[in-house]
Amino acid sequence: MALPEHDVADLGLAQAGVRRVEWAARAMPALRQVHDRFAAERPLDGVRIAACMHVTAETANLLRALRAGGAEIALAASNPLSTQDDTAAALVAEYGITVHARAGMDAESYDRNLLAVLQHRPHMLLDDGCDLVNIASLERPELLAETFGGCEQTTTGVIRLRQMRAEGVLTLPMVAVNDTATKRMFDNRYGTGQSTIDGIMRATNAMLAGRTVVVAGFGYCGRGLAERARGMGARVIVTEVDPVKALDAVMQGYTVLPMDEAAPIGDVVVTVTGNRDVIRAEHIASLKDGAVLANSGHFDVEIDLHALEALAVEVRHEVRPQADEYVLADGRRIVLLAEGRLVNLGAAEGHPAAVMDLSFSVQALTTVWLARHRDTLTPGVLEVPADIDTEVARLELAALGVGIDHLTPDQEEYLHSWHV
Known part of the structure; x- marks a missing residue:
């Protein structure tokens, strides 16, 4: 089978990368449930995604879930020091994902890789720090001609997007995945x-x-x-x-x-x-x-x-x-x-996989929400629908074997009525 387009350090590291990715998957039960649902429903068939993210084992599990849902993915690294070369190799050789990422790359290579994934003319962006949106808006806006939206997963990126919106230069609906309750509590x-x-x-x-x-x-x-x-x-x-x-x-x-x-x-x-x-x-x-x-x-x-x-x-x-x-x-x-x-x-490996389980489950479900509502969304910085955040919290609690109470009909009525 022909390998997808790639620029990685060493494909010979792929098996080491698979072991790293599978180890992380053990601590990501919510995302595993999302993966299985996507594999059955294929909600992203035909959707092209360009991603700028940390190339880590946890990110690899998010991309595996999106790939199981039918998405075509091109990934660039969001930080030259965080790239795991073995994970990058595994994504290409074992999981069929286009990757442009090498540990320790310089600033010129970084920008070149961002433009390389944008060359796939994505329908959707998964951004980290607003770098994809920024470089496309400044240098190659035509590459976003078919893009209907995206997600931003960092506080800094959301700030930049809001500034772009205020200045009238943000042309896409971008969801602030960073701003959910689960993301702030667990990830941040x-x-x-x-x-x-x-x-x-x-x-x-x-x-x-x-x-x-x-x-x-x-x-x-x-x-x-x-x-x-x-x-x-x-x-x-x-x-x-x-x-x-x-x-x-x-x-x-x-x-x-x-x-x-x-x-x-x-x-x-x-x-x-x-x-x-x-x-x-x-x-x-x-x-x-x-x-x-x-x-x-x-x-x-x-x-x-x-x-x-x-x-x-x-x-x-x-x-x-x-x-x-x-x-x-x-x-x-x-x-x-x-x-x-x-x-x-x-200097370390980023957040533990158990933390990224929630953040990436929210991001995966938000990606599907964007695809389903592409025709009704307008440019701006959007919030993640509250029911997605709640659903991910429930998935995680179920995986941990934790039960919680539920409101009775009388309690529901009391909370939604002005009568005593």
């Missing part, structure tokens, strides 16, 4: 919290108990990270620009400080904001010797890398895997993890 809070700590510990082998961890940003991701760090015995300081989130952190018992005051006392400083230049030159100049800098926001702009390089008199690359040491003029050493990119994917 529990997933980012655990996987960020995992990445920091793999890259540094550092003990967190008794150390000071600065968490920049107290959204869902920052909240999860702060909880996990505190659970490891760290003293946690939160920095914020939003007074409501800052107050929330205070009421949860965290110390809240401006970054100017937090940076000099942090042993580990992690950005989780989705914004740029959170750690700037003045903060870097105040860091203690041996301080660790990491980012778990979407893009590598939260730490001012140009300022870090300018302040350093020497850079020692790979003092440990995914850890670079910057030596300042006075001899202080600052350790940057994963090149300032996502530390949970660059």
Whole structure:
């Protein structure tokens, strides 16, 4: 059988990739049920999908479900440090999916791969950080001539889409998969919290108990990270620009400080904001010797890398895997993890499969919803239908063997009536 179009590192890694994908599938029972339903119903027959996503075993299981439903898929990597070359090989050789992804590719290759999957003239986009929508809108809008919609799975991507909509340049209906209750709770809070700590510990082998961890940003991701760090015995300081989130952190018992005051006392400083230049030159100049800098926001702009390089008199690359040491003029050493990119994917393996089970089940069902309603949707940023989120939660509870109560008819009536 002819292989699909591909640009991967080594097809000889395919069997190792299959083992990795199948291992992840064991922890994804909700998505497995979705896969089986799609295989029986074929709701995506003839639908071409272009995806920009992290090329991991968990993503592979989402794409297997969509493929079982009849979709034709072309995948590009959304982050050069997160690509698992064995998973990429398995997707091509074993699962029949077009893949353009190699670990460690440069920015030019990244853009080339995005354009390569768009050349398939997709009906639908699965985006991560709005990169597919962005590059197509700016460079090749004609490639979206047959596109009827898509999904965006990150906070940063949703922000960018809303900005595009406000400026009148978003031409597609895009569903904010990131904004569902299950996604925020599991993926952002529990997933980012655990996987960020995992990445920091793999890259540094550092003990967190008794150390000071600065968490920049107290959204869902920052909240999860702060909880996990505190659970490891760290003293946690939160920095914020939003007074409501800052107050929330205070009421949860965290110390809240401006970054100017937090940076000099942090042993580990992690950005989780989705914004740029959170750690700037003045903060870097105040860091203690041996301080660790990491980012778990979407893009590598939260730490001012140009300022870090300018302040350093020497850079020692790979003092440990995914850890670079910057030596300042006075001899202080600052350790940057994963090149300032996502530390949970660059230095670890991203969210546990059990977390992605819910997020990708929502994404799979939303993809079918988009296909079925393609003729009635208008350009903009749309919400995931509430019944999809609820259905995925029920699937997960059933897989875990957990039962819950149900409203009685009288309770239903009471909740929907203004009568006492």
